[in-house]
Amino acid sequence: MTNKNHLSEAFKQTKHQIVGHGRRDIQTLKEALKDIDGQQESDMYGTGKIIDDFQTKMARFLGKEAAVFFPSGTMAQQIALRIWCDRKGLKKVAYHPLCHLEIHEEDGLKELHHIEPILLADKNRVIQLEDVVGMKEEVSCLLLELPQREIGGQLPDYKTLVSISTYCREKGIKLHLDGARLFEVLPYYQKTAAEICELFDSVYVSFYKGIGGLAGAILAGDESFTNESKVWKRRHGGDLISLYPYIISADYYFEQRLHKMNQYYQESIELASLFNQCHSVSTIPSEPVSNMFHVHFDGSKEKVEAILIDIYQKTGIGLTGNLREVNKKESYYEVSIGDRYADVPKEELKKVFDVLDKSMRAIS
Numbered sequence: 001m002t003n004k005n006h007l008s009e010a011f012k013q014t015k016h017q018i019v020g021h022g023r024r025d026i027q028t029l030k031e032a033l034k035d036i037d038g039q040q041e042s043d044m045y046g047t048g049k050i051i052d053d054f055q056t057k058m059a060r061f062l063g064k065e066a067a068v069f070f071p072s073g074t075m076a077q078q079i080a081l082r083i084w085c086d087r088k089g090l091k092k093v094a095y096h097p098l099c100h101l102e103i104h105e106e107d108g109l110k111e112l113h114h115i116e117p118i119l120l121a122d123k124n125r126v127i128q129l130e131d132v133v134g135m136k137e138e139v140s141c142l143l144l145e146l147p148q149r150e151i152g153g154q155l156p157d158y159k160t161l162v163s164i165s166t167y168c169r170e171k172g173i174k175l176h177l178d179g180a181r182l183f184e185v186l187p188y189y190q191k192t193a194a195e196i197c198e199l200f201d202s203v204y205v206s207f208y209k210g211i212g213g214l215a216g217a218i219l220a221g222d223e224s225f226t227n228e229s230k231v232w233k234r235r236h237g238g239d240l241i242s243l244y245p246y247i248i249s250a251d252y253y254f255e256q257r258l259h260k261m262n263q264y265y266q267e268s269i270e271l272a273s274l275f276n277q278c279h280s281v282s283t284i285p286s287e288p289v290s291n292m293f294h295v296h297f298d299g300s301k302e303k304v305e306a307i308l309i310d311i312y313q314k315t316g317i318g319l320t321g322n323l324r325e326v327n328k329k330e331s332y333y334e335v336s337i338g339d340r341y342a343d344v345p346k347e348e349l350k351k352v353f354d355v356l357d358k359s360m361r362a363i364s
């Protein structure tokens with residue numbers, strides 16, 4: 001068994017796990033369906049009451065004219081950027097070097113749509129107005145990912161968002177929001193979803209991250225944009241004959257969890273502060289701005305994995321099943337707070353950090 005398996009096995013065997021909502025098992029769907037009338041008609045190839053109602057609900061919530069349900073954010077966002085590029089007749093977009101399209105989609109944007117990305121900003125920080133103003137090349141669209149997941153979920157401040165939005169409108173650059181975790185950042189901004197989305201021409205949100213549904217995404221914008229996106233959805237094979245398991249679960253967990261985003265955010269601040277009190281451990285950002293952050297260890301992956309496994313066995317509390325190497329002397333993992341954190345006994349949690357602090361001292 002590799003170390004990684006040791007860690008993930010030890011994690012699975014703990015009584016309490018402090019991240020996420022729970023196991024991704026079939027019960028997630030069964031629960032969402034429990035009060036649904038079985039005689040209801042399925043959606044059919046992107047039409048029907050179930051999909052129409054949810055799209056209308058989300059368009060309203062996001063303050064946009066219209067919305068379209070997609071099986072994945074990957075599909076929705078490539079299509080959004082394609083539409084903006086076609087409209088301007090320029091196949092260039094700008095985004096962060098660590099955004100999802102650049103590092104997790106096997107170059108779909110380049111291979112399928114022949115769109116060239118311009119990478120903005122240093123990879124360890126978020127895009128600022130100066131990066132946009134200083135762009136040497138013309139682009140059709142700028143994509144902002146809020147929060148910027150791969151750097152611990154950092155965010156630009158609201159003033160920066162407004163200034164980027166104003167600048168893009170003046171220059172005829174469309175602004176697209178990768179809001180995979182938009183719901184999760186609303187408590188930090190103290191804004192409604194519609195107030196944030198108002199700054200953007202098109203918006204994508206996800207239903208299986210903080211919301212915890214099965215899968216699925218909404219792409220929203222004005223009606224001519226969303227109508228065009230439906231054509232591309234058909235071309236991409238995204239019009240599954242029935243999407244209702246995804247739509248019903250998206251709606252169910254949206255209702256269950258939207259109002260808990262502030263709780264997750266506050267819990268994430270609390271948890272980050274516990275990590276930051278430990279020797280050779282720090283979080284990025286130092287104070288989280290959403291339910292997520294990264295935990296960095298001044299210790300090799302091998303050594304820290306051994307420490308984590310020991311903690312799991314001593315306390316019955318699991319922190320992560322997946323530690324990643326930064327270099328030979330540092331390692332990190334991503335935290336995303338969901339329903340589980342509230343169930344972890346605080347006294348037990350204190351023990352975790354006592355052991356972590358001592359063990360990190362011992363290896364430094």
Ligand SMILES: Cc1ncc(COP(=O)(O)O)c(C=O)c1O
Nearest residue numbers: 072073074075100145149178180
């Ligand atoms: C920031 C961000 N954008 C886009 C996506 C793509 O979403 P999907 O898995 O629905 O394709 C993800 C998925 O993890 C993401 O984290």
